[in-house]
Amino acid sequence: MNARPVLRLEGISKSLGGKRILNACSLTVCRGELKVLIGPSGAGKSTLLQCINCLIQPDEGEIWLDGKLLDRTDDGALCAFRAQVGMIFQDFNLFDHLTAAENVTIALRKVRGFSRARAEERAGEELERVGLANRRHLYPAELSGGQKQRVAIARALAMDPRVILLDEPTSALDPELAGEVLSVIQLLARGGMTMIMATHQMDFARALAHEILFMEKGVIVEQGAPAALLLEGRATRTRDFCAKLADLRANR
Amino acid sequence: MHSLTVVIDALPAMLAGGLVTVGNVAVSLSLGLCLGVPLAVGQIYGDALARRLVHIYVWFFCGVPILVLLFLFYGLFIFLGLPAEPFSICCVVLGLTSAAYQSQIFRGAMLSLPRGQLNAARALGMKDRTAVASVILPQALRLSIPGFANEFSILLKDSAICFVLGTQDIMARTSFAAARTHEHLALYAAAGLLYFLLTWLVLKLLHLLERRVHIPGYAAGAEAGAFSGGQT
Numbered sequence: 001m002n003a004r005p006v007l008r009l010e011g012i013s014k015s016l017g018g019k020r021i022l023n024a025c026s027l028t029v030c031r032g033e034l035k036v037l038i039g040p041s042g043a044g045k046s047t048l049l050q051c052i053n054c055l056i057q058p059d060e061g062e063i064w065l066d067g068k069l070l071d072r073t074d075d076g077a078l079c080a081f082r083a084q085v086g087m088i089f090q091d092f093n094l095f096d097h098l099t100a101a102e103n104v105t106i107a108l109r110k111v112r113g114f115s116r117a118r119a120e121e122r123a124g125e126e127l128e129r130v131g132l133a134n135r136r137h138l139y140p141a142e143l144s145g146g147q148k149q150r151v152a153i154a155r156a157l158a159m160d161p162r163v164i165l166l167d168e169p170t171s172a173l174d175p176e177l178a179g180e181v182l183s184v185i186q187l188l189a190r191g192g193m194t195m196i197m198a199t200h201q202m203d204f205a206r207a208l209a210h211e212i213l214f215m216e217k218g219v220i221v222e223q224g225a226p227a228a229l230l231l232e233g234r235a236t237r238t239r240d241f242c243a244k245l246a247d248l249r250a251n252r
Numbered sequence: 253m254h255s256l257t258v259v260i261d262a263l264p265a266m267l268a269g270g271l272v273t274v275g276n277v278a279v280s281l282s283l284g285l286c287l288g289v290p291l292a293v294g295q296i297y298g299d300a301l302a303r304r305l306v307h308i309y310v311w312f313f314c315g316v317p318i319l320v321l322l323f324l325f326y327g328l329f330i331f332l333g334l335p336a337e338p339f340s341i342c343c344v345v346l347g348l349t350s351a352a353y354q355s356q357i358f359r360g361a362m363l364s365l366p367r368g369q370l371n372a373a374r375a376l377g378m379k380d381r382t383a384v385a386s387v388i389l390p391q392a393l394r395l396s397i398p399g400f401a402n403e404f405s406i407l408l409k410d411s412a413i414c415f416v417l418g419t420q421d422i423m424a425r426t427s428f429a430a431a432r433t434h435e436h437l438a439l440y441a442a443a444g445l446l447y448f449l450l451t452w453l454v455l456k457l458l459h460l461l462e463r464r465v466h467i468p469g470y471a472a473g474a475e476a477g478a479f480s481g482g483q484t
Contacts, residue, residue: 086375097394111377111378138468
């Protein structure tokens with residue numbers, strides 16, 4: 001691909017309690033690309049995503065955004081970096097004391113320095129985009145799981161991120177609610193948003209991912225276009241894993 | 253009948269003492285709040301030195317009896333050449349002690365919040381200072397109201413000991429009247445009732461505050477409190 005790289009990771013490693021969680025993970029995401037991370041639980045997908053915006057500080061490695069190396073020891077640089085990298089969590093992590101609209105405006109006001117009126121206008125647009133304009137005055141505890149996750153997406157989008165990291169955004173949702181979140185993500189993908197997403201939704205990955213990265217024991221063991229990795233008759237680790245997932249689903 | 257006239261005679265002085273008690277508790281509780289919040293933040297998010305200092309502070313003020321602290325600070329005020337005025341000394345001692353206890357209430361509330369709240373704030377590019385001020389504290393302070401109400405009622409009762417330094421609070425006025433008339437039973441019953449009424453009134457106000465700032469749909473707030481209250 002000859003598109004411009006937005007985000008590049010070089011040799012990210014992390015150990016916790018003497019155990020190697022990530023081992024020299026490297027990847028490059030270009031503008032408008034959707035990369036999907038798959039792999040068994042405990043493979044390090046979530047840790048890798050959290051290392052990218054240093055919610056977990058990696059022990060080694062380099063993180064480049066738009067060709068600029070991130071200085072992880074510089075607080076100001078780190079905050080500026082995070083403001084450009086959206087993050088969607090498995091358990092939503094909305095601010096419970098704020099309404100849907102306030103969840104979106106708070107960072108605009110406190111980080112971007114928007115006026116209240118301008119932030120509210122922007123929040124209205126983003127909530128509209130995820131189909132929740134009529135829920136703006138409700139608190140997180142009054143929203144369904146799917147609605148919470150869509151507010152979280154609106155909150156990330158409002159910051160005009162260069163790239164969005166999604167950490168199993170639908171794992172805490174039942175299939176119906178997962179569907180409404182996936183269709184918002186699909187909309188973003190079609191609109192050219194750059195994203196890295198960890199998920200177990202294989203159908204989604206197959207249909208929309210530009211590239212699938214298969215992780216196991218903290219290492220990216222395979223990567224490639226979905227068609228190539230999941231091709232009938234190819235003996236890839238990814239295909240094995242997907243076959244197992246499909247078996248589990250069939251046996252249920 | 254004699255007891256009643258004694259109480260009625262002493263009542264104006266005791267009510268004036270009530271103002272001193274209220275003033276003392278209001279200043280101490282506010283001082284405790286203003287110091288307790290930064291102490292709690294320092295203990296959780298501070299560096300090793302800050303955590304150590306807060307730990308020592310809390311250990312000292314929770315570990316030394318208030319009676320001892322009152323005389324200790326009396327001595328300290330004189331040593332530093334400050335006016336050894338009983339009311340100020342009592343406010344400082346009760347305030348610093350309350351700060352130690354309040355810091356632990358806030359700390360518990362902050363730690364009870366899901367870890368993801370801070371992560372989400374950081375992921376949006378907020379500095380830790382901003383995240384704590386606009387995401388963590390607004391939630392933690394709400395959760396702290398029941399513990400704070402408890403701290404208030406303890407502080408109000410602790411304030412009675414201040415009469416040893418010569419403040420003119422409810423306790424001091426009552427003991428003065430009792431020494432003069434020997435009507436201990438009636439006078440101290442009246443004093444007890446005054447303390448009780450003050451406690452009741454403020455606890456009611458704090459309960460109203462708790463309901464007022466309750467987050468809609470949030471189970472850990474006043475609704476849960478009302479539910480457990482309804483069971484007893």
